[in-house]
Amino acid sequence: MSFRAVIFDLDGVLADSEPWWNEIDKKLLAEYGVTYRGEYHRNVLGVSYRLAVEFYKKAFGLSVPTEELMRRRAEIAIDFFANRVGLFPSAKEVLQKLRQMYLRLAVATSSVSASARPFLDRHQLTAFFDVIVTGDEIERGKPHPDIYLRAAEKLGLVADECLVIEDAFSGIAAAKAAKMRVAAIPDTRFVDPRAFEKEAAYVLGSLSEIPALVRRIGAAE
Numbered sequence: 277m278s279f280r281a282v283i284f285d286l287d288g289v290l291a292d293s294e295p296w297w298n299e300i301d302k303k304l305l306a307e308y309g310v311t312y313r314g315e316y317h318r319n320v321l322g323v324s325y326r327l328a329v330e331f332y333k334k335a336f337g338l339s340v341p342t343e344e345l346m347r348r349r350a351e352i353a354i355d356f357f358a359n360r361v362g363l364f365p366s367a368k369e370v371l372q373k374l375r376q377m378y379l380r381l382a383v384a385t386s387s388v389s390a391s392a393r394p395f396l397d398r399h400q401l402t403a404f405f406d407v408i409v410t411g412d413e414i415e416r417g418k419p420h421p422d423i424y425l426r427a428a429e430k431l432g433l434v435a436d437e438c439l440v441i442e443d444a445f446s447g448i449a450a451a452k453a454a455k456m457r458v459a460a461i462p463d464t465r466f467v468d469p470r471a472f473e474k475e476a477a478y479v480l481g482s483l484s485e486i487p488a489l490v491r492r493i494g495a496a497e
Contacts, residue, residue, distance in 0.1 A: 278494040280437040281406075282374055282486065283427050283456070286385035286392055287322065288443035288463055289483070290401070293361045294321070295465070300352050301332070307348065310336045317466065322444025324386050324417020325349055350388045357391035363399045366484045371404040373487045382407040384427040384440075386417050386447075407431050419446040421454035428454070439493075441486065448475045459489060 288294045298314035305312040316335060320328040329345035332338065338345070374381060381404055385392050389410040396402045407430040414422040428438050440451035440458045451458040452475075460476035461483065462469040472479045478489055 279379065279439045279457075279490055281380040281382060281428075281431050281433055282439050282441060282490070283382040283384050283424060283431075283451075284441045285322070285443060285447050286383055286387055286395070289441050289461060290364060290367050290383070291357070291361050291395055292364050293357070294443075294463055296356050296361050297321075300349065300356055301328075303352050304345070304349050305332060305336065308336075308338055308340055308345075310338070312336075321466070322386065322418060322442075322446040324411055325388070326417060350390065353387065354391040354394070357387070358394040358398065361395060363401075364483055366482065368399070368401065368404075370483045370486055371401065374490070375404060377487065377490065379490065380406045380431050380433070382409065382427045382431055382438075384409045384423045386411040386423070388412045418444075419449035419453065421450050424451050424454035424456055428456075439490065441483075442476070445472075445475060448472070459486065 284290055298317055302312045319331055325346045326342065329342055329349060371381060383405050387410060389412055392410050407427055409423055409427045409430065411417055414426055416422045424440060428435055435455040438456045440456045441461060442448045442451060442458055443461050443463055448458050448460055457477045459478040459480050460472040461480045462472050469479060480489065
């Protein structure tokens with residue numbers, strides 16, 4: 277079945293945010309007396325806020341309530357996304373091309389609405405998307421499939437009509453659990469792209485390869 281929609285993760289796919297998460301978490305943990313140098317970047321890449329802060333609590337022996345850490349992390353992230361996080365090159369151009377191909381577009385992000393939406397507004401991306409699903413709309417974050425199932429439901433499509441674009445293993449697992457095909461765009465600054473070949477149906481070098489992939493799959497069917 278050829279695709280009718282493309283669902284994008286935000287962090288590390290459209291938003292060049294991965295380098296900033298170390299800064300966000302460094303600021304968060306400093307408030308609780310921890311000096312963080314980004315050594316657990318891979319452990320928290322792409323997971324829900326709850327899983328990320330629970331990981332830090334264990335790693336640093338913090339007795340702070342999970343809800344408090346989640347709230348504070350969200351407040352810091354909102355500031356970073358609203359003012360500092362940039363866009364990957366060609367993001368806007370790719371979204372325009374996909375629109376011209378009559379594809380429906382969605383964002384499904386672990387980030388909370390208050391950080392995701394100002395980011396999309398600041399970079400004039402909001403109008404491209406039919407559907408935006410954020411981490412605060414669902415009970416269980418990635419690697420559970422809930423966020424991708426919600427996006428398909430809001431699009432009014434079935435799972436195999438959707439192509440998911442991800443950069444993290446937890447997100448790939450979420451999309452696969454939702455029975456969707458996944459194209460991974462690994463950030464080679466942080467991970468070895470070869471590790472993704474077993475996990476994702478397609479491994480791309482950049483966003484700009486998505487329109488050709490969609491055309492190729494459509495032509496083959």
